[in-house]
Amino acid sequence: MPKSFTVDDEYHNTRLDKWFHQKVINLPHSLIEKIIRKNKIKVNKKKTKTSYRVQTGDLIDIYDISKFKPLNKEKKIKYKPKKKELNKYEDYVIEDNPNFIVINKPSGIAVQPGTRSFKNIIDILKDTKYFENTKPYIVHRIDKDTSGILIIAKNRKFAQLFTSLFRIRKMHKTYLALVYGKVNNSIKTMRDELVYYENNNKIIQKAISNLKVIKSNEGYSYVELNPITGRKHQLRKQLLNIGNPIIGDDKYFVNNRKKIKIKNLMLHAYKIKFMINNIQYNFKAKYNNFFESFLKNNF
Numbered sequence: 001m002p003k004s005f006t007v008d009d010e011y012h013n014t015r016l017d018k019w020f021h022q023k024v025i026n027l028p029h030s031l032i033e034k035i036i037r038k039n040k041i042k043v044n045k046k047k048t049k050t051s052y053r054v055q056t057g058d059l060i061d062i063y064d065i066s067k068f069k070p071l072n073k074e075k076k077i078k079y080k081p082k083k084k085e086l087n088k089y090e091d092y093v094i095e096d097n098p099n100f101i102v103i104n105k106p107s108g109i110a111v112q113p114g115t116r117s118f119k120n121i122i123d124i125l126k127d128t129k130y131f132e133n134t135k136p137y138i139v140h141r142i143d144k145d146t147s148g149i150l151i152i153a154k155n156r157k158f159a160q161l162f163t164s165l166f167r168i169r170k171m172h173k174t175y176l177a178l179v180y181g182k183v184n185n186s187i188k189t190m191r192d193e194l195v196y197y198e199n200n201n202k203i204i205q206k207a208i209s210n211l212k213v214i215k216s217n218e219g220y221s222y223v224e225l226n227p228i229t230g231r232k233h234q235l236r237k238q239l240l241n242i243g244n245p246i247i248g249d250d251k252y253f254v255n256n257r258k259k260i261k262i263k264n265l266m267l268h269a270y271k272i273k274f275m276i277n278n279i280q281y282n283f284k285a286k287y288n289n290f291f292e293s294f295l296k297n298n299f
Contacts, residue, residue, distance in 0.1 A: 002042075002061035007054045010156045016043070017050040019060075027068055040064060079113065079123035086128055093130070094283055099158040100139075100151055101130050102272075104285035107147040107264050112138060125152065139163055140171070143233065145248075148269025148285045149173070165274055166230065172273045175225040175235060176214075176287060178266035178294055179244040180254070183213050183221040190238040194231055207231045209238055215299045220247070222299060224270075235267065247294070264290040 011019050017032050020041070027035075032050055039047055040063040043054070054060070095102035103121075105111070110120045122136050136152045137159035153159035165171050189210050196203045208228040215222040221244060225235050233252065239245055240252040247266040268287040273280065 002063045005060045005062070007056055007058040007060065009056045011054055012056040012157060013053045013160055014156070015050065016041070016048060016052045016054055016060075019054050024062060025065065025068060031068070035065060079119050081124045081127060085124060089124060089128060094149075094285060096130055099155060100153045100162070101125070102283050103150050103152070105142060105147055105150040105269075107145055107288060107290075110144040111141045111150065121150065122152075130154075140166055140230075142269050143236075143265070143267075145265035146267045146269060147288050147291075148175070149272045149283055150269070151272070161276065165276075169228065170274060173227060173269060174271040175227070176268045176270045176291075177223050177225060177235065177239065178247045178291065178298075179221050179223060179239055180219075180247060181221065181244045182216045182218055183211070183223055183242070183244050185213055185216075187211055187242060190242060192238050192241055194234065194237050196232065205229075205231050207234045207238060209235060217299065220298050222295065262290070262294075264288070266291055266294065 005023060007019065011023070016036075017029060020032055021027070029050070032041075035041055036048065036050055042048065042061045042063075043052060044059050045061070089103070092103045092106065093101065094104055103125075105121060112122045113120045122138065125131055125136050131154065134154045137154070137156065139151055139153050139159055139162035142148065142150060151162060153162055162171070189208065192207045193204050194207045196205060206229060210226040210228065212224040213221055214224055223239075223244075227234055231237075236246055236249055236252045240249075240254070243254065245253045247260065248262045248264050249267075268291055269285065270287065271282070271284050273282045275281070
């Protein structure tokens with residue numbers, strides 16, 4: 001007799017292999033492929049593929065997999081915030097509703113744990129009142145040193161919805177940046193082919209961002225940016241390419257330019273707008289004191 005499962009709403013539109021990993025047993029992808037080829041997993045009594053996206057109410061029958069042992073998951077060390085730190089995040093919340101939260105992320109903290117970052121937003125927020133009966137779902141990222149708008153979903157359904165909206169470019173983001181030098185006013189759109197390396201493989205990705213100069217002088221410029229594509233470090237790389245690197249950027253800068261001693265990256269995710277079920281959402285995040293102080297003193 002097969003073991004039967006009914007897909008609940010939380011996993012709606014999730015790939016079959018991912019659903020299998022999380023709800024049944026954690027096996028290598030190649031083994032799951034093999035099990036499906038041997039007709040040991042059926043959806044609604046029919047043979048299927050690993051790429052099939054399960055739907056709410058689907059009946060999944062799984063035959064004879066008792067001999068398989070799950071992969072050993074590495075135990076992740078999670079960041080444990082202090083109570084004082086949890087309370088501080090009350091000040092950063094812009095929107096809180098049953099499906100998602102919007103925060104004004106401070107500069108200097110990563111969105112999720114990584115090889116170089118232990119302290120992170122996700123581990124902090126999951127212990128707050130905003131995620132008492134659920135968990136945070138990452139739907140997009142901003143750099144550790146970038147401040148501003150960050151959306152975090154509260155359920156899988158909205159996580160998938162936001163991911164789709166980002167993919168089809170229906171999430172419209174606006175950044176503010178303070179950069180070195182006088183930006184050429186004739187530059188309205190930056191178009192680049194950015195180079196990345198992944199496992200020693202060279203990857204070239206097209207990057208497009210709209211640019212508007214708000215204020216400028218011979219030393220610095222205050223600009224508004226609208227990324228059309230979403231590449232890693234896109235705005236930082238593109239501004240370097242036009243000769244106007246972001247102030248405080250220790251990774252992408254011009255060697256012969258005299259750098260001012262400032263620790264904060266002057267890049268801020270200022271606004272985001274999107275539409276869900278014919279409802280327009282618009283959120284803004286005030287830039288931090290370092291950004292405001294530099295503006296007042298230099299323009």
